[in-house]
Amino acid sequence: MRKILLFIPLFVFLILGVFFYLQLGKDTQYMPSALIGKNVPNFKLVSLETDQVLTQADLPKRAYLINFWGTWCPACHIEHPFLVELAEQGVILVGVDYKDEKALAEQWLVEKGNPYTMILMDELGHFGVDLGVTGAPETFVVNRAGQIVYRHQGPISAENWPEIRGYLQ
Amino acid sequence: MLPEIGQFSLILSLFFAFSLAFVPLFGYWANNRLLLEMARPLTFIMSFWVLVGFVILTWSFAIDDFSVLYVSQNSNSQLPIWYKLSAVWGGHEGSLLLWVLILAGWCSVVALKIKTLPKDIGPIVLALLGIISTGFLAFLLFTSSPFIRLLPNTPADGGDLNPLLQDFGLIVHPPLLYMGYVGFSVAFAFAVAALITGNLSSSWARWARPWTAASWAFLTLGITLGSWWAYYELGWGGWWFWDPVENASFMPWLAGTALLHSLAVTEKRGVFKSWTVLLAIFTFCLSLLGTFLVRSGVLTSVHSFAADPTRGVFILVLLFLFVGGSLLLYAIRAAQVRSTVSFGVTGREAWLLLNNILLTVLTLTVLLGTLYPLIFDALGLGKISVGAPYFNTVFTPIALLLIVFMAVGPLSKWHHTKANVFLWPCFVSAALSIFLSAAVIFIYELNFIAWLSLTVVFWVVCLSFSDWFSKVSAGTKGIIPRARQLPRNYYGMLLAHLGIVVSLVGIVLVSLNSSESLLRLSPGDSANVAGYEFRFDALEQVRGPNYVADKGHFTAYKNGELVAELHPEKRLFTTRQQVMTEAALDAGFTRDLYISLGEKLDGAAWGVRIYVKSFVRWIWLGGLMMMAGGLLAALDKRYKRRVGAANA
């Protein structure tokens, strides 16, 4: 009996070791969205282009991306050209101008191009909180049924696009 | 040229560490005296080359050699010289080299004192330490060399040391912490040597004790310094966050405390032999686990180094070899250990057994909370966080229980204690504690939890005094001569136990009796916080060696009298474009005044955080007392007498 007891520390350690091995190399910073499988939350936001109030009824009916961006965010500068490319390929992008000023945003789009089919103004960031946004840039993939299937933190680029595109189907 | 020599000296030290690992063990197996005696010189040579490597790295920092990648990542030409030198351990590669250097240091001291040990054991202990050194030197050389060079595109200047690290705390905290962490490898080596040679009599405990007490003292000091540093550096006056890296240092401390007490029992009474061996292995394994958690990226922490899975795999392999190997050896060999002596239910052995159990439960509790998110994620159950609210809820009651028993244990005698030794002192102390604590609560207007904790504090103080008094008033000599005669070991224990409750006072009062205000202040404004009047006199721009700052000038008054002048700063470090707040403190025995600048608001107004932290210094005072207690115990005179006995 005592002999078996003496082996317990070793067994516990081996089990822990397996867990450690499984976790190595995983991106421990990645946070899955709490809204996976749910619809986009209700909102009433002003459109940047038309100045009209938009709601969830105005969202696209096919699969699309919601991209949170701001003129204050350096990584968004880096991400933007790639988004323009995606738009040219036919990807539907709904932009959310997050905690930003309208004048700066308009100028940005004029200078750098506009890849978005619609742009919502979220100056106070409340819509961001409803979606569980942690910063900018952040992108959500919404499927045909209107459900959120993936959340990507950070800029989209050629490296991570294949994985994100996979969720768009 | 010099960095290449540094790299080469590390390679040499790896070679000698490897020899140290196997030559004496082979000598033990083959019964070859000469090979066994090679352990000592091999240790010195290995340590020498590690030191050379470390000195070369330090020199590279001192002369701003930015062709060395590590130097360019952690230093800058404008950095003050003392930070340039301590930046050596500011990042992963350098801090690992520090780890190896300190290990080499402990090895060398053991080698110097090898004559105090029997002829077989000493070389094996050194060989085991050599195995550990080999593992870490290999890790250093194969995955984390600090001597990688940036040639031919040497940057003109470095990326600067992280501003949070540009502080006195960086100079002292890591080296002292590592002295403790790494020092437990000595107790580990003693335990494993005992398992290998089958010499599990109680003598290994006697040899291991002073080394363990010294490591424990260093670890206590290291943790205390870390807490103090976080308090004034981070800007909001927190002193412990139950962060995974903090827990990684706290777990070896808890296990090391159990080990320290268990060694005493094994040495004196010959019982708990296999428990003590397991504790020695467990403590060092926790040190290794800590190294893994901090450097592999499996846990998120403000303290962790940049994650690299390759490094993580390497350390995991080392973990399997050292932890797995020693636990396997334990499982196989410990069965042969059987204590023949027995002890009574009221004997000191029983009290220390209870102590062991409670400390082990506390260690496992911290381990559970720290690893739970990792296990949860590994099982695909999602991401959860286990933080301060959890630890405070589960840790505190068990810790308080331990402290209550801690007061009574020293009164007991070995093997059996008569009831009246306990009854009268406990009864009087309980009554006194309840009353005194109630009085304090009434005066300071605190709550039930404070009353409970302070009762425990007074309980410990009363019983400690009662025990000391009974020891010095026994016999005919008189109190002072008798007090002088009590061994250092005893005063070490007294100091350490009192240190714990001093810290407890600080912890309770800073949580329950402090004030915090986040205010909007412009120069000319004043604020009342906790009976002090704070005046914001002026704001000026200042320039430091590698930063520009907004510096606020505040004066604090109590009852109209000037108490302190405080100058918090908000610094912008130009190289990294990083903003950092430097809080202003007026330290006091019963309170700290703490001001930190927040954000600049509109106009001339600033967001200012003003804290009055009640009795916070007691937390670290207690830590210092514990450290002093540990050192006293390590320096007990009977260890010196043993030298003669071992040589005879």
Place this chain on the structure above:
Amino acid sequence: MTSLKVLFIWFVLAFSVSSMADEIIQFSSPLNKTRYQSLIEELRCPKCQNQNLADSASGIAVDLREQVHQMIENRKTDQEIIEYMVARYGEFVLYRPQQSSATFLLWYGPFILLGLGLVAFVLVLRANRRKREASL
């Protein structure tokens, strides 16, 4: 004449308190302030390297602190605030894990270990007593 007096008094009062500080975050009661301070220590900043909302200076932490503040002032209970955060950010933002079958071991583990430890203590003492009685 009376209204001039009132105006005069108002001016005097206004200037005499203008040098006293305003709390940046105002609460309608001390209880609300205590609830706020306690809640922002229980909630984790979603984007930081292991910091609670109270300690973090990042944008999202500032926003969420304000959100907590508003919800407290809007008479929401602590539980409602926690559910709100969990619905948007997941269980990850709670430093005090919610009790469920998956966290049973976490919450009761320490006390189970304590129980096991005390059982072990009793067993060892008993074994010792048997040893002593056997050697007598």
